[in-house]
Amino acid sequence: MSKSVDFYFDxxxxxxxxxxxxxxxxAARIGAAVHxxxxxxxxxxxxxxxxxxxxxxxxGDYTRHDWARGARRRGVPFRLPAHFPFGAVxxxxxxxxxxxxxxxxxxxxxxxxxxxxxxxxxxxxxxETVAAVAEAAGFDSEDILAGMQSAAVKESLKLEVETAIAxxxxxxxxxxxGEEGFWxxxxxxxxxxxxxxxxx
Amino acid sequence: MSKSVDFYFDxxxxxxxxxxxxxxxxAARIGAAVHxxxxxxxxxxxxxxxxxxxxxxxxGDYTRHDWARGARRRGVPFRLPAHFPFGAVxxxxxxxxxxxxxxxxxxxxxxxxxxxxxxxxxxxxxxETVAAVAEAAGFDSEDILAGMQSAAVKESLKLEVETAIAxxxxxxxxxxxGEEGFWxxxxxxxxxxxxxxxxx
Numbered sequence: 001m002s003k004s005v006d007f008y009f010d011x012x013x014x015x016x017x018x019x020x021x022x023x024x025x026x027a028a029r030i031g032a033a034v035h036x037x038x039x040x041x042x043x044x045x046x047x048x049x050x051x052x053x054x055x056x057x058x059x060g061d062y063t064r065h066d067w068a069r070g071a072r073r074r075g076v077p078f079r080l081p082a083h084f085p086f087g088a089v090x091x092x093x094x095x096x097x098x099x100x101x102x103x104x105x106x107x108x109x110x111x112x113x114x115x116x117x118x119x120x121x122x123x124x125x126x127x128e129t130v131a132a133v134a135e136a137a138g139f140d141s142e143d144i145l146a147g148m149q150s151a152a153v154k155e156s157l158k159l160e161v162e163t164a165i166a167x168x169x170x171x172x173x174x175x176x177x178g179e180e181g182f183w184x185x186x187x188x189x190x191x192x193x194x195x196x197x198x199x200x
Numbered sequence: 201m202s203k204s205v206d207f208y209f210d211x212x213x214x215x216x217x218x219x220x221x222x223x224x225x226x227a228a229r230i231g232a233a234v235h236x237x238x239x240x241x242x243x244x245x246x247x248x249x250x251x252x253x254x255x256x257x258x259x260g261d262y263t264r265h266d267w268a269r270g271a272r273r274r275g276v277p278f279r280l281p282a283h284f285p286f287g288a289v290x291x292x293x294x295x296x297x298x299x300x301x302x303x304x305x306x307x308x309x310x311x312x313x314x315x316x317x318x319x320x321x322x323x324x325x326x327x328e329t330v331a332a333v334a335e336a337a338g339f340d341s342e343d344i345l346a347g348m349q350s351a352a353v354k355e356s357l358k359l360e361v362e363t364a365i366a367x368x369x370x371x372x373x374x375x376x377x378g379e380e381g382f383w384x385x386x387x388x389x390x391x392x393x394x395x396x397x398x399x400x
Binding site for chain 1: 244247248249250256257258259261262266269272273365368369370371381383384386387390400
C-alpha cells in the first residue's frame with residue numbers, strides 16, 4: 001500500500017480524539033495506510049507562543065462547546081477530564097514502546113487511551129493510569145510500565161516531536177500526505193481528497 | 201425567508217475572503233439568507249491575546265500556503281497584499297454606510313473590496329482606495345468617502361464589533377445560525393447542515 005497519511009496528534013487534544021475515531025475509516029475508503037504519530041503540543045507551543053485553547057477568552061468557551069457538538073455528530077462519547085489539559089508524555093511513550101514491536105497493537109492502545117481520556121473523562125497523565133488502561137485493553141502492564149521508563153523510548157518520543165516540528169506540525173490533529181499538511185479535525189477529508197486527486 | 205446565517209468576517213482575513221466567494225451559494229442551496237457582518241479582529245485580539253496568523257512561527261507558513269491552496273481549490277484568484285495584515289476600518293465603515301441604504305448593494309461592495317484585497321493584492325486600508333474600488337463597482341465615490349467619515353457610521357461599526365464579541369465571535373470567518381457559532385471557512389458547510397437539521 002503506497003498511499004499513506006501521517007496522523008499527528010497529542011493525547012491531550014480533544015480534536016485529536018475526534019479525529020482518532022474516524023481517521024482509519026476515512027483512510028480505508030481511499031485505500032491508504034495511516035501512521036499514528038503522537039507528539040507533544042507543549043513543545044510546539046514554546047515555539048508558536050500558543051497555549052491551551054480552554055484558557056483563551058471566547059475561544060475557550062467555543063471549543064468546549066464544539067468538542068461536545070463534534071462528538072454528538074460523530075456518535076462517539078465525550079467527557080472532558082476534570083484535570084485538563086493533562087500531560088501526554090506517558091501515554092505517548094507507551095504508544096512508541098508498543099509500536100517498536102507491533103504497530104497495529106500500538107494503534108489499539110492509542111484508541112484505548114483516547115477513549116479513557118475523552119470517552120470516560122479520566123486523567124491519563126500518570127504512568128499507573130496508562131498502565132491500567134493498557135492492561136484493560138489486553139497489554140501486559142508491567143511491560144508497559146517498563147517501556148514508558150526506558151531511555152530508548154524516551155529518545156523515540158523526543159525524536160518524533162522534533163520531526164513533527166521540522167515538518168511544520170503546530171497543532172493537533174495534523175495530517176500530512178506527501179509533503180502536504182492539513183491542520184485540524186475538519187481538514188481530514190481535505191487530506192484524503194488531496195491524496196486521491198494528487199493535489200489541486 | 202426565516203432561515204438565516206450571520207456571516208462575520210474581517211476584510212483583512214484571507215479565510216474571510218475565501219468564505220465570501222461561496223457563502224451566498226451555500227446559503228441559497230438551503231434557502232437561507234446571509235447577513236454579511238464585517239467586524240474588526242484587532243478588537244477581538246485584545247481580548248484573546250491572539251495576533252496575525254502570518255507572524256506566528258510554523259502556523260504562519262502553513263496559513264500562507266493554505267490560503268493559496270484553498271483559493272486554487274475553489275477556482276478563485278488569490279494574491280496576498282504586500283502590506284498585510286492591513287487595516288479594515290475604512291472598508292468596514294464603507295460597508296455599513298451602504299448597508300444603511302441598501303443591504304444588497306453593500307454585499308456587492310464587500311465582494312468588490314475583498315476581490316481588490318485578495319484577488320488583486322491591493323492594500324485597501326486607505327479611505328481613497330476604498331472609494332476608488334467602490335467607484336469602479338458603480339458606487340458614488342464622494343458618497344462613500346463622506347460615509348466612511350460620518351459619526352453615525354463609525355458608531356455603527358463600533359456597535360457591530362461589540363455585538364460580535366458579545367456573541368462569542370473570536371475569528372474570521374465566523375458563522376452564527378440561531379445561537380450556534382461555527383468558526384472558520386472550513387465550517388461553513390457545518391453551519392448550513394446545522395440550519396437544515398436543526399442541530400445534532
